[in-house]
Amino acid sequence: MSIVQQVTARAAAKVNLELAVGPLRPDGYHELSTVFQAVGLYDDVTVTAADEFSCVVEGRQADEVPLGEDNLVVKAARRLATLHDVDRAVTIAIRKDIPVAGGMAGGSADAAATLVACDALWGLGLSKEELCAVGAELGSDVPFSILGGTAVGTGRGEKLAPVLARGTYHWVFAFSAEGLSTPAVFAECDRLRAEHHGPGASDPELGQSDVDLLAAVRSGDAARLGAALRNDLTDAALSLQPSLRETLEIGHECGALGQVVSGSGPTIAFLASDHEHALDLAVALTASGVAADARRAHGPVAGARLFSPARDS
Numbered sequence: 253m254s255i256v257q258q259v260t261a262r263a264a265a266k267v268n269l270e271l272a273v274g275p276l277r278p279d280g281y282h283e284l285s286t287v288f289q290a291v292g293l294y295d296d297v298t299v300t301a302a303d304e305f306s307c308v309v310e311g312r313q314a315d316e317v318p319l320g321e322d323n324l325v326v327k328a329a330r331r332l333a334t335l336h337d338v339d340r341a342v343t344i345a346i347r348k349d350i351p352v353a354g355g356m357a358g359g360s361a362d363a364a365a366t367l368v369a370c371d372a373l374w375g376l377g378l379s380k381e382e383l384c385a386v387g388a389e390l391g392s393d394v395p396f397s398i399l400g401g402t403a404v405g406t407g408r409g410e411k412l413a414p415v416l417a418r419g420t421y422h423w424v425f426a427f428s429a430e431g432l433s434t435p436a437v438f439a440e441c442d443r444l445r446a447e448h449h450g451p452g453a454s455d456p457e458l459g460q461s462d463v464d465l466l467a468a469v470r471s472g473d474a475a476r477l478g479a480a481l482r483n484d485l486t487d488a489a490l491s492l493q494p495s496l497r498e499t500l501e502i503g504h505e506c507g508a509l510g511q512v513v514s515g516s517g518p519t520i521a522f523l524a525s526d527h528e529h530a531l532d533l534a535v536a537l538t539a540s541g542v543a544a545d546a547r548r549a550h551g552p553v554a555g556a557r558l559f560s561p562a563r564d565s
């Protein structure tokens with residue numbers, strides 16, 4: 253019997269259709285109410301049996317990704333091995349297509365794919381729920397990267413409830429030349445709130461995820477979803493990267509059904525009415541020169557899963 257030495261998994265980027273930011277908690281995280289959707293931009297992660305944990309990165313912005321212990325994939329593999337008494341290591345090769353520090357959960361997708369691949373390589377047979385529990389220790393977005401589809405996230409974003417979504421949405425993502433740090437955007441959100449409301453003002457309350465947004469997702473009505481997109485981190489992202497305002501305006505002028513900063517930014521997500529409209533929007537955004545790149549992707553798509561580069565691409 254041959255022993256499997258190498259496994260590849262693929263994980264998708266995400267966009268937050270709604271991101272309501274509540275109060276800062278004592279542990280340094282903000283209480284969130286969010287609706288995630290997984291979209292078809294992918295990183296592939298290949299784990300190979302090795303004597304020591306390590307990682308290599310190729311593809312989009314590979315030189316901006318840390319190697320070794322600072323990379324989330326090494327933390328993910330080590331944590332899974334420790335929790336399950338696995339006395340083996342892996343070298344992890346990441347093929348990046350998701351923008352780095354783009355607000356699309358790129359590092360989280362890589363961590364999710366690593367957990368799925370190591371689970372298979374080491375024959376652990378863990379359920380999605382068990383993998384999500386390990387993922388939550390690594391980052392707030394990792395459980396959703398494992399689950400995929402469309403889901404409501406609460407807590408710091410790690411508590412998930414799947415949402416039935418009808419139809420396929422056509423997205424265009426405008427990438428920025430510079431990334432944004434997630435903690436810096438949350439800190440700027442707190443600063444702006446304190447400035448507007450004064451010190452000692454009561455913290456914002458979180459309501460139910462917007463009823464209209466969830467109804468739109470369930471009905472598959474893209475125009476209705478476009479009108480309901482919302483992100484409480486928008487002002488903070490625009491404050492740190494003012495040129496994003498122009499990107500938002502261009503998409504709006506080109507008839508996007510809606511636009512929203514993706515997560516903590518700086519990527520901006522535009523919703524198109526169909527495939528052709530998405531093509532037109534992507535061309536207009538690229539031609540305008542305000543975005544470093546514009547890419548089309550549809551959603552929702554699946555969460556992290558095993559992938560055979562030869563068979564599935």
Ligand SMILES: C[C@](O)(CO)[C@H](O)COP(=O)(O)OP(=O)(O)OC[C@H]1O[C@@H](n2ccc(N)nc2=O)[C@H](O)[C@@H]1O
Pocket residue numbers: 268271280281282283284286355357360390391392393394407408409434435438515516
């Ligand atoms: C903006 C989102 O992408 C929306 O889905 C996520 O909230 C961010 O998730 P993430 O990148 O996985 O973030 P984590 O690695 O868990 O946290 C990084 C940092 O972001 C801030 N953070 C993150 C999540 C959260 N609910 N509140 C926070 O204030 C904290 O400063 C934290 O130290």
Ligand SMILES: Nc1ncnc2c1ncn2[C@@H]1O[C@H](COP(=O)(O)OP(=O)(O)OP(=O)(O)O)[C@@H](O)[C@H]1O
Pocket residue numbers: 316317318322323324325346351352353354355356357358359360362363393432434515516517
């Ligand atoms: N595998 C990885 N891929 C990308 N960045 C990583 C990875 N591991 C660690 N990092 C570090 O994490 C930082 C955030 O990267 P990431 O691409 O996950 O941001 P993001 O997509 O904005 O995250 P989120 O949307 O979850 O807030 C990077 O600047 C980098 O220093």
